[in-house]
Amino acid sequence: MGFQKVGVLGSGIMGSGIAEVAAATGATVIVRSRSQATGEAMLASMAASLTKQIEKGKRSAEDAEAIIKRVSATTHLADLSDCDFIIESVVEDLEVKRLVFRELNDVVKPEAILATNTSTLSVIELAMETSRPDRVCGLHFFNPAPAMSLVEVVRPICASDETMAAVTEFVVACGKEPVNVKDQAGFVVNALLFPYLNNAIRLLEQGVATKEGIDTAMKGGCGFPMGPFALLDLVGLDTSLAILDALFAEFAEPNFSPRPLLRRMVSAGQLGRKSGSGFYDYRR
Ligand SMILES: NC(=O)c1ccc[n+]([C@@H]2O[C@H](COP(=O)([O-])OP(=O)(O)OC[C@H]3O[C@@H](n4cnc5c(N)ncnc54)[C@H](O)[C@@H]3O)[C@@H](O)[C@H]2O)c1
Numbered sequence: 364m365g366f367q368k369v370g371v372l373g374s375g376i377m378g379s380g381i382a383e384v385a386a387a388t389g390a391t392v393i394v395r396s397r398s399q400a401t402g403e404a405m406l407a408s409m410a411a412s413l414t415k416q417i418e419k420g421k422r423s424a425e426d427a428e429a430i431i432k433r434v435s436a437t438t439h440l441a442d443l444s445d446c447d448f449i450i451e452s453v454v455e456d457l458e459v460k461r462l463v464f465r466e467l468n469d470v471v472k473p474e475a476i477l478a479t480n481t482s483t484l485s486v487i488e489l490a491m492e493t494s495r496p497d498r499v500c501g502l503h504f505f506n507p508a509p510a511m512s513l514v515e516v517v518r519p520i521c522a523s524d525e526t527m528a529a530v531t532e533f534v535v536a537c538g539k540e541p542v543n544v545k546d547q548a549g550f551v552v553n554a555l556l557f558p559y560l561n562n563a564i565r566l567l568e569q570g571v572a573t574k575e576g577i578d579t580a581m582k583g584g585c586g587f588p589m590g591p592f593a594l595l596d597l598v599g600l601d602t603s604l605a606i607l608d609a610l611f612a613e614f615a616e617p618n619f620s621p622r623p624l625l626r627r628m629v630s631a632g633q634l635g636r637k638s639g640s641g642f643y644d645y646r647r
Contacts, residue, residue, distance in 0.1 A: 365536055366390050366529075370443035370471070372463060373453035374405035374436065376599065376637060377480055380508025381450055383409045386433040387509075388536040393443055394436045402436030409434065412509055444470050448533065450502060451489075452480040455605035460484060461492050468493035476526055478502040482553050482602065483609035486546045487519040496521035500530055503550055504539075506598060514539045519546040548613035549606070557606055558618035561625070563591035568624050574642050592642035595625075596635035604629050 369385040371378050374396035382405070386392045396402040413427035443449060449471060451463055460479060467477060476498045479489050490499035501517025514534045518527055527543075534541040544550040549557065563577055572580065578590020595603050604626060610619035628634075628641065635641030 366446075366448040366476075366533055368393070368446045368448075370395065370446035370449035372440075372443075372449065372451045372467070373480075374401050375452065375454075376506060377504060377508060378452040379405045379408050380412070380506070381452055381480065381504050382434055383412060383430065384504070384508050384537045384539070385450070385533075386430045387538070388533070390433070392434045393446065394434065395440055395443055396436055396438060399436075399438055402438065406431070406434065406436055412507070416509070440466055441470050443467070444472065446471060446475055448476050448478070448530075450478045450480055452504075455482055455484065455602050455609070457484050457488065457609075460489055464489045464492040464499075468495065474498075476500070476529060478530060480504055483548045483550075483606045483613075485519075485548070486517050487521060490519050490521050497523040498526050500526055501546065501550075502530060502534065503544075503552075505552070512538075512540050513552070514541050515544045515550045515552065516541045517544050517546050517550060549610050553606055554610065557603070557610055558616075560591050560595055560603065561607055561618060561620075561622055564595075564622040564624050567592075568622060596641040596643055596645075598635070599637055600625060600634045600641050601629050 367390060369390045369392045371382045371392060371394045374394050378394060382392050382394045394405055396405060410431055413430060416422040417424050417427055449467060453459055453463055473495060479486060479501050480503060481501060486501040490496040493499055500519060500522045503515035503517060505511035505513050516531055516534060531541050566577055567574055574592040578592050581587050581590045604621050607619055607621040632638055633641050636645050639646045
């Protein structure tokens with residue numbers, strides 16, 4: 364049958380993209396944001412993303428209009444009470460996510476499935492905040508969600524086969540490719556990607572090359588679509604720091620220990636594209 368009504372918690376970079384992808388399956392989507400202004404900004408960013416797809420010939424104008432009509436924003440968690448499926452995509456902070464899962468569990472119907480879009484955090488810890496740990500899993504979308512084909516489907520040890528089958532069906536309906544992964548920090552992609560990004564910052568700190576030079580080297584030498592500093596700015600430096608902190612907490616490997624420059628830039632509010640500046644400046 365598929366999910367008829369999908370809730371998304373968090374209206375940041377990922378929440379907005381996931382809401383668009385979910386609405387494209389034909390489901391009604393409701394996004395909970397913390398303020399009306401961020402909810403409206405999410406709808407505007409979704410409209411811009413759909414316009415780009417129309418311009419590139421990837422979607423018809425009618426299709427885009429139907430998608431946006433299926434999405435609404437709210438500031439009230441209780442408005443998600445009749446959702447069949449909810450995807451949490453708030454800040455990468457275990458304590459914040461724990462609280463969100465406790466609150467969600469109290470308002471949504473008992474048969475609803477809950478997923479987290481966490482990049483690194485332990486899914487079982489979130490599942491155990493609920494009275495339905497068999498109905499909780501991870502769905503790790505990639506940035507930007509409408510464009511990236513992969514979704515890591517994370518199975519915590521308590522999840523039922525029915526839950527995993529239903530969410531996998533949803534991922535396929537989103538037009539994405541599911542890869543099953545264990546509930547372990549970083550799953551596959553970030554466990555491999557973040558030591559590379561962290562080491563790029565180390566090379567910059569050591570003065571081996573400029574950030575532009577390192578980005579050019581990795582694009583031209585490895586065929587990557589973007590260099591590490593452009594990618595860090597896209598992901599968000601705060602999110603990147605949280606991912607490295609979680610990886611280091613789980614494995615205590617030096618490659619996961621966040622470089623000092625990353626922590627300093629986050630302290631300075633230089634978060635990448637979303638704040639207007641990071642390794643590069645986006646204000647012009
Ligand atoms: N940025 C990426 O490339 C990327 C990729 C895949 C997964 N993720 C994951 O997606 C999730 C969201 O990341 P994002 O990049 O969209 O971040 P973002 O900074 O763009 O958005 C964060 C959202 O969390 C909300 N938020 C912040 N503090 C909160 C609180 N105390 N209670 C409730 N909501 C709160 C914000 O209002 C915002 O809507 C994180 O778990 C992140 O690890 C990010």
